[in-house]
Structures are given as C-alpha cells and as structure tokens.
Amino acid sequence: MGRAPCCEESSGVKKGPWTPEEDQKLVEYISKHGHGSWRTLPKHAGLNRCGKSCRLRWANYLRPDIKRGKFSEEEDRIIINLHSVLGNKWSKIAGHLPGRTDNEIKNYWNTHIRKKLLQMGIDPETHKPRTDFNHLISLSHLLGISSNHMGPWVNNINPLASQLDLTTQLTKVQLLQNLLQIVNANPYLLGNSHSLNPLQLQSLMNGTTGGQEHVNPDGLLFPQAHNESQEGISKPWTDVQGVCGLESFGFNNGSNIYTIPHQSQSLEMTIPALVSASPVIGSAIKQVDGSCNTAQGSTDQSANSSAMFGSWEKLLADEITGSDWKEILELSSTLASPVSW
DNA sequence: AAGATTTCCAACCGCCGGCCT
DNA sequence: TAGGCCGGCGGTTGGAAATCT
Numbered sequence: 001m002g003r004a005p006c007c008e009e010s011s012g013v014k015k016g017p018w019t020p021e022e023d024q025k026l027v028e029y030i031s032k033h034g035h036g037s038w039r040t041l042p043k044h045a046g047l048n049r050c051g052k053s054c055r056l057r058w059a060n061y062l063r064p065d066i067k068r069g070k071f072s073e074e075e076d077r078i079i080i081n082l083h084s085v086l087g088n089k090w091s092k093i094a095g096h097l098p099g100r101t102d103n104e105i106k107n108y109w110n111t112h113i114r115k116k117l118l119q120m121g122i123d124p125e126t127h128k129p130r131t132d133f134n135h136l137i138s139l140s141h142l143l144g145i146s147s148n149h150m151g152p153w154v155n156n157i158n159p160l161a162s163q164l165d166l167t168t169q170l171t172k173v174q175l176l177q178n179l180l181q182i183v184n185a186n187p188y189l190l191g192n193s194h195s196l197n198p199l200q201l202q203s204l205m206n207g208t209t210g211g212q213e214h215v216n217p218d219g220l221l222f223p224q225a226h227n228e229s230q231e232g233i234s235k236p237w238t239d240v241q242g243v244c245g246l247e248s249f250g251f252n253n254g255s256n257i258y259t260i261p262h263q264s265q266s267l268e269m270t271i272p273a274l275v276s277a278s279p280v281i282g283s284a285i286k287q288v289d290g291s292c293n294t295a296q297g298s299t300d301q302s303a304n305s306s307a308m309f310g311s312w313e314k315l316l317a318d319e320i321t322g323s324d325w326k327e328i329l330e331l332s333s334t335l336a337s338p339v340s341w
Numbered sequence: 342a343a344g345a346t347t348t349c350c351a352a353c354c355g356c357c358g359g360c361c362t
Numbered sequence: 363t364a365g366g367c368c369g370g371c372g373g374t375t376g377g378a379a380a381t382c383t
Binding site: 016017037038039051052055059088089090091102103106 | 378
Binding site: 112 | 348352353
C-alpha cells in the first residue's frame with residue numbers, strides 16, 4: 001500500500017523556491033533545537049512548509065558543512081570510481097565526499113560526467129566501451145574528422161586503410177576510445193608531470209603494488225605517492241579526455257614521459273604518437289588493423305567487431321594484473337627516446 | 342536586441358525499508 | 363502480523379540562467 005503524502009494538497013503548505021526569510025527561520029530553529037522530528041519541525045519553526053521540504057532544504061542547501069563550487073579532479077575520479085562499483089547509489093557516493101550532497105552529485109553526474117563519458121565512447125552505466133557505432137559518427141564530427149575519410153593517421157598504420165569502409169574506419173576511433181579506458185583504468189600510465197619512482201616501478205615489475213597502495217575512504221585501491229614532494233601519480237579521467245582534443249594527454253612508460261599537448265587536437269597526430277610512444281599499444285592497434293582487413297567483406301558486423309576488439313580484451317580487463325604491467329613496461333622500455341612534440 | 346533553444350540545478354514526487362504499536 | 367509513521371533515496375521536472383541564432 002502506498003503511503004499517504006506527507007503534505008496533503010488541501011493543507012495549503014507552500015511549495016517552490018525558498019525565500020531568504022524561510023531559510024533564516026529554518027537555520028535558526030535547527031541551530032537552537034536540532035531538527036528533531038521533521039514532521040513537526042515546520043510548525044515549531046513557524047514555517048508553512050512540509051517537513052520533507054524542510055529536510056531537503058536543510059540537507060541540500062542550508063547545512064553548514066556543505067561544500068560549494070566546482071568539483072575537483074579528485075572528486076571527479078572518486079565519483080566515477082564509486083559509480084562503477086555502486087551504480088546510482090548517490091547517497092552512498094556522497095558519503096565518501098565530505099560536504100557534497102547526494103542531490104548535487106546526482107546532478108553533476110547527469111549534467112557533466114555522463115556526457116563526457118558518452119563523448120569518450122564509454123557507457124556511463126557499465127563503464128565499459130560502447131559497442132554501437134552511432135556515437136562514433138558524432139565523435140568523428142567532434143574531432144573534426146570527415147565521416148568518409150578519417151585522415152592520414154589511418155594510412156599511417158595501414159596504406160590500404162583509406163579504402164576501408166566507414167564502419168571500419170570508425171572502429172579505429174573506437175580503438176582510441178578503448179585506449180582511453182586502458183589509461184583511465186590504470187593511473188600508472190598517466191603522468192603529464194609525474195613519473196614512477198624506482199620503488200613503484202620495481203613493484204610493478206614484480207607484479208605487486210609493493211605495499212604502497214592505500215585504501216581510500218571509498219574503499220578502492222589507489223597508488224600512493226612516496227613522499228610529499230612527489231605528488232600523487234594517479235590522474236583523473238579528465239586529463240585523459242585530452243586525447244579527444246580538449247586538454248593534454250600524458251603517457252608514462254616508467255622512465256620517460258610523453259605528452260601530447262593541447263595543440264594536438266586531432267587523431268592524425270595522436271594515433272601515431274601513441275603508436276610510437278608505446279610498442280604494446282602500437283602492436284595492438286596494428287593487430288586490430290589486420291583484423292579489420294581480414295574482416296572486410298563480411299556482412300556480419302558483429303563478427304567484424306568481435307575480431308577487431310579481440311586483441312584488446314586483455315588490456316580492457318577490469319583489473320590489469322601486475323604481469324600485464326610488467327609486459328607493458330618491458331615493451332615500453334625499449335624506446336630509445338621520448339617523442340617530442 | 343530579441344526570441345529560441347539548451348543547460349543546469351533546486352525542489353518535488355513517489356516509493357521503500359525500518360521502526361513502533 | 364498488520365498497519366501507520368517517518369526518514370531517506372533516486373528519478374524527474376520546472377524554470378532561471380546561459381548560450382545560440
């Protein structure tokens with residue numbers, strides 16, 4: 001049985017935006033008496049509002065410990081990580097972000113983070129790459145790439161690539177998005193201005209975290225900097241978004257740092273850069289490129305997609321193991337010098 | 342400059358679970 | 363156990379503000 005509304009229509013309680021006078025009454029009452037029973041509070045505080053409305057106003061706006069202003073990158077990262085684990089449990093997520101309310105986080109997710117994840121080709125519900133192709137068309141527009149010619153970067157990988165059909169070419173954009181996920185999934189790869197210290201590197205090579213991780217209040221593991229002078233090496237996904245041409249993108253192979261600056265706003269610069277910066281990534285891209293060719297002519301698009309993404313499965317695993325990183329670092333260490341831009 | 346459209350977020354709504362009688 | 367009360371939660375919406383045409 002549904003419960004009766006807390007405020008009957010006929011009771012004549014006020015709805016809509018709160019006035020400064022109402023706010024003042026509520027704050028004064030609660031600071032003197034505490035909120036007590038929300039149902040009886042409005043009467044005692046001299047407010048013509050229902051208790052629910054008072055509770056909401058207090059919890060989401062008037063509470064003294066509410067933090068205002070833009071969400072920090074750290075907060076973005078925590079929200080995304082927690083959302084991947086908890087889903088739309090906004091109050092639980094808010095519990096890990098002091099001063100932020102569930103309502104605020106919910107709004108921020110729906111108006112900012114959700115859109116950005118979609119732009120990156122990541123499903124905001126599953127936190128995995130989207131496998132439909134519709135969004136790739138819009139992404140190509142976003143990146144300023146013609147829908148019937150994805151640009152020289154494709155030819156850079158395979159001279160025959162210009163002959164590939166639209167779907168295949170768009171799939172390559174998906175690869176870039178997958179790459180974003182890989183980097184996003186493991187903060188060790190991110191380092192516009194940070195590098196791994198020897199202990200961290202050794203820990204990775206050993207396939208362990210070297211006991212350096214710490215459990216954040218949100219219960220997730222993150223690498224921790226070794227001293228105050230070295231800032232935390234984990235970087236939020238917002239930096240990774242730079243691959244899409246909004247900010248910068250960093251890639252750290254353990255000894256050298258590669259950055260693709262703001263000016264590099266197109267795939268035609270980004271893809272070759274990543275290929276040369278990381279042999280393992282380049283190799284993956286080339287393998288997939290081969291799959292594209294062999295899959296051409298097939299009328300089964302899902303089979304095509306499956307072949308194209310097959311070599312990425314390992315890298316896209318939810319948790320990349322220490323041995324994976326050993327492989328990545330070993331391959332990356334063969335680089336002679338950083339890519340200059 | 343003005344109207345149209347989009348974005349953003351405070352507030353509402355309905356449902357649920359825990360507690361009490 | 364059933365039914366009512368209450369606080370809390372997540373989805374939705376109205377309208378102000380910002381942006382576009």
